[in-house]
Amino acid sequence: MPIDKGLLTGSTTTLILKLLEEKDMYGYEMIDTLMHKSDHTFDLKTGTLYPILHNLEKNGAVESYEEKADNERVRKYYHLTSKGKKLLQEKHKEWISYSSAVNKVLNGGLNYATI
Amino acid sequence: MQPFDQIKRYSDTVCQQISWKKAKSAIATEIENHLCDHRDVYMADGDDEEIATDKAILQMGDAVFVGQELDKTHKPKPQWTMLALTGAFMLTGFFINFYLGRLISPLGSYLTTYSLISFVPAFAVLLFCYFLDFSVLGKYPLQCYCFVLIVSLISILLGTDVNGRLEWLVMGGFSVSISYLSLLFPLASALLVYGMRGKGYRGIILCGIGFLPLAVMLLLIPTFTGFLIYTLSAFILLCFAIAKGWFSVNKKHGLLLVLVPTLIISAAIFGFVIQSPYFIRRFSIFLNPYEDRLGSGYVYCLVRDFLSEAVFIGQGGTPRGAEIANVPSISTDYPLVYLIHQFGYVILIGIVAMLLLYSVIGINKALKEKSVLGSLVALSIMLSFATQSALFILDNLGYGLFSSLSLPFISYGKTALVINSALIGFMLSVFRTGDVYRDSVRSQARRRSIFSYKDGKLIINLRGERI
Numbered sequence: 001m002p003i004d005k006g007l008l009t010g011s012t013t014t015l016i017l018k019l020l021e022e023k024d025m026y027g028y029e030m031i032d033t034l035m036h037k038s039d040h041t042f043d044l045k046t047g048t049l050y051p052i053l054h055n056l057e058k059n060g061a062v063e064s065y066e067e068k069a070d071n072e073r074v075r076k077y078y079h080l081t082s083k084g085k086k087l088l089q090e091k092h093k094e095w096i097s098y099s100s101a102v103n104k105v106l107n108g109g110l111n112y113a114t115i
Numbered sequence: 116m117q118p119f120d121q122i123k124r125y126s127d128t129v130c131q132q133i134s135w136k137k138a139k140s141a142i143a144t145e146i147e148n149h150l151c152d153h154r155d156v157y158m159a160d161g162d163d164e165e166i167a168t169d170k171a172i173l174q175m176g177d178a179v180f181v182g183q184e185l186d187k188t189h190k191p192k193p194q195w196t197m198l199a200l201t202g203a204f205m206l207t208g209f210f211i212n213f214y215l216g217r218l219i220s221p222l223g224s225y226l227t228t229y230s231l232i233s234f235v236p237a238f239a240v241l242l243f244c245y246f247l248d249f250s251v252l253g254k255y256p257l258q259c260y261c262f263v264l265i266v267s268l269i270s271i272l273l274g275t276d277v278n279g280r281l282e283w284l285v286m287g288g289f290s291v292s293i294s295y296l297s298l299l300f301p302l303a304s305a306l307l308v309y310g311m312r313g314k315g316y317r318g319i320i321l322c323g324i325g326f327l328p329l330a331v332m333l334l335l336i337p338t339f340t341g342f343l344i345y346t347l348s349a350f351i352l353l354c355f356a357i358a359k360g361w362f363s364v365n366k367k368h369g370l371l372l373v374l375v376p377t378l379i380i381s382a383a384i385f386g387f388v389i390q391s392p393y394f395i396r397r398f399s400i401f402l403n404p405y406e407d408r409l410g411s412g413y414v415y416c417l418v419r420d421f422l423s424e425a426v427f428i429g430q431g432g433t434p435r436g437a438e439i440a441n442v443p444s445i446s447t448d449y450p451l452v453y454l455i456h457q458f459g460y461v462i463l464i465g466i467v468a469m470l471l472l473y474s475v476i477g478i479n480k481a482l483k484e485k486s487v488l489g490s491l492v493a494l495s496i497m498l499s500f501a502t503q504s505a506l507f508i509l510d511n512l513g514y515g516l517f518s519s520l521s522l523p524f525i526s527y528g529k530t531a532l533v534i535n536s537a538l539i540g541f542m543l544s545v546f547r548t549g550d551v552y553r554d555s556v557r558s559q560a561r562r563r564s565i566f567s568y569k570d571g572k573l574i575i576n577l578r579g580e581r582i
Contacts (some may be wrong), residue, residue, distance in 0.1 A: 027145065028152040035254070046149060047176030050142075050185055051184035058550070063485065066553055076145050 013052055014095055015042065017088040020062060020080040027053065027076070061087045078114060121168050122150045125178050132182025137248070138189035138551045149176060194245075194543045197480075199538055200473050201241065204524035205467070209234050209501065212527055215446035215453060226433075233529040237536040244540025250552050253488040256310035260325065263303040267296055267332045274336075292530040294520060297341025298499050299534065300329045301348035305495035308352050309488055312361040319362055319372050322353050339504055339517040348498040350377060352491060361487055401516050417442050417451060418513035421456045428459040447527040448518065451511035467508065467526070474501040480546050489549035496542040500535070 019030050027049055027099070034042045056062045061084035066074050130139040150171045157167035165571050175181065213231055252259055270284045274293050276542045284291045307325045311318035333342040350373070356362060357369035388394045396411070404412030404419070423438060425431035439445065445453050454462045474497060483491035503520050510519035521531035523539075 026152075027149045028156075031153075032156075045176035046153070047178075047181035048184075050145065050149075050181065051188060054185060073148050074144065075148060091336055101356045 010050065011095065012044065013056070014088065014091040015082055016049070016052060016056070016072055017061070017091060021085065021088060024077045024079045026078070030078075056084065060084075070077065119168075121172060122147055122154070125150065125172050125175065128178035129182040129185065132179055133186045133189055135186075135189050135191055135551075137191070137548055141551055141553055142185060142189070146181075167375075174208075191547050192550065197473075197476065197485055197543050197546065200469070200476075201524070201543075203469065204473070205234055205238060205241075207469075207526065208248075208525040208532070211454065212446075212553045213523060215527075216441060218446055218453070231462075233532055235469075237524075237529075237532045239534055241540040241543075244537050245543045245547065247541065247544050247550070249489070249492060249541060249544045252306060252492060253309065253486075253552070253554065256306040256488075260303045260307045260310065262487045263299055264328055267300075267329065269571065270296060271332055271335055276352040289295055293336055294338040294341055295528070295530040295534055296533065297333050297338055297345055298503065298538065300333070300341070300345040300521070301352070301495040301499040302492065302538065303329060304345065304349040305352050305491040308361075309491050312356060312487060313363050314370060315362060315364050317370070317449070318362070319353070319357065319369055322349075323373070323376065331379055338520070340503075340520050343506070343517075344499060344502045344520070347502055351498060352495055355494065356491065359487075359490075368370050371473050397516070401514075404513075414443055415513055418452050418511070421452055422513060425455045428461050431456045431459070449511055450526055451508065452520070455511075463508075464481070466522075470501075470504045470508075474504070481542075484545065484549050486549060486552045487554045489545045489552055491544045493542045493549075499538065 015034060016030060019025060019033055025033065027046070031044055031046050031049060034044060053062065057064055057078070060081060062078045064078050065075050065083055066076050070074050126143040127147055130143050133139055133142065150168070153171035153174060154164070156166040158164060158171050162170065172579050209231060209271065216231070260386065270291075270293050275290075284293055304322075304326065308322055311322050311325075314321070326346075329345060330342060333339075335344060353373055354370060357364070358366055360366060362369055400407055400411045400415065404415030406412065408416050417434075417437060420434040420437060421431070421442070424434055433439070439453060439456055442449055442452060451463060451466070477497040477500065481490055481497050484490035484493055500523055504522055506515065507519040507522040507526060509515050521535070522530050523535040524532065
């Protein structure tokens with residue numbers, strides 16, 4: 001089922017940080033991994049990825065380095081820093097709290113865990 | 116339109132939205148490579164190149180929107196705090212030199228006026244270097260190192276000898292103090308390390324070999340303070356680069372490769388020094404200048420005597436039979452002695468606090484630089500700044516083993532003022548634009564050596580083609 005892009009926008013940063021927690025990745029690899037892991041639910045417009053990535057880099061949450069691929073194309077890899085790991089933890093907690101509150105309202109005041 | 120032209124046009128549209136020119140090239144490369152990666156995947160799934168390119172571009176989204184979003188992130192970082200602090204140093208230096216100049220000649224001598232006017236071109240040099248593109252150093256690191264080497268060699272060959280020491284290089288109407296060239300050597304050393312990065316143990320050994328010619332030149336001048344500043348900086352930069360993994364070697368082994376020869380050479384130099392009558396005498400005078408109060412220990416005694424009479428705030432007492440204005444080179448080499456004696460230790464505390472603040476901010480920023488080049492260049496300049504300041508202050512407190520070079524922006528000396536302004540301007544340029552600089556990527560493919568042997572054939576590869 002296609003989902004509202006607005007829902008995705010708020011959580012893109014968290015998803016990117018989570019992907020980078022597993023391993024260093026370049027832009028296209030992130031989009032591809034995210035798409036496959038979410039069974040095409042998170043089919044991001046690639047253009048939204050780079051401003052977020054560059055902003056995270058500016059704030060020190062990720063750092064980048066370049067490596068030449070086999071086809072001699074230079075790829076810019078992103079690596080999660082310790083600051084980024086902390087940010088991911090905060091975003092994760094924030095998401096749990098937010099989703100739990102949304103679920104509670106949607107279920108008429110009941111927590112998901114109780115139904 | 117050719118498919119790649121479409122990709123190019125897309126990245127151009129993105130870049131047109133970005134106001135900072137220097138950021139455009141890296142962004143364009145990243146966007147183009149992404150589109151090519153995505154296009155290749157579509158082509159592997161059976162699309163022809165044109166359709167695959169269209170799909171990849173469509174997936175990327177609106178180029179104008181992407182560019183506008185990236186523009187919000189990519190702005191040069193003006194270094195207002197560091198510029199203000201540098202300006203404060205220059206103003207402090209200007210007023211101190213003006214004040215001390217009146218001490219020598221109440222009416223103001225030609226030399227004093229000339230020295231004060233030199234703050235104007237020095238500030239212009241600072242601003243010029245602040246707006247320079249430091250990335251040119253990354254394109255030609257070893258050439259820059261060789262340039263410093265050649266300039267130093269020419270200076271030594273053409274320098275004017277004064278009492279067995281090379282003092283000046285006269286060029287047209289200008290005379291440049293040769294000792295101050297040593298302030299450029301830490302930067303040359305940083306560029307050598309940058310040029311050798313990724314070359315493994317061979318690179319570390321070549322850095323050690325490359326250290327020697329400049330060190331020998333400093334000993335030929337001779338300037339032991341310059342030698343100390345250069346050696347300390349080169350050592351720290353090399354260890355820093357190894358510890359960061361920039362030589363692609365086992366860090367422990369790499370550091371041992373630097374530390375062991377350094378310790379052996381230091382021990383050999385120490386062995387030579389303790390047998391040299393000149394150094395024994397010098398060290399003995401340093402420890403107890405009063406044993407030759409009217410000879411080699413004269414300046415040490417005067418400085419220590421005046422400082423022992425100084426108070427925290429206000430004018431200090433005067434040792435019997437001495438006059439502060441009669442301390443040799445008081446306005447040029449010992450300005451802090453005069454200021455401490457006249458106004459109290461509070462002046463020293465103020466200047467040291469400013470220098471410490473500047474050094475801490477500068478070194479912290481240098482360590483946070485994202486590129487290897489930016490980090491090495493900025494760190495080398497800060498090391499040069501911090502060590503020359505520390506040695507100058509020690510000398511002014513009566514505990515300098517060798518004559519100091521300068522107190523950046525504050526002490527007398529036009530050559531030092533201009534060189535320090537250029538270096539600091541360059542460092543601030545790194546902090547301003549370093550975020551978008553990318554170190555050149557070395558290909559995974561190794562170059563074939565000139566001679567190789569394969570299938571019973573001796574291959575001579577003059578073009579240096581890759582394997």
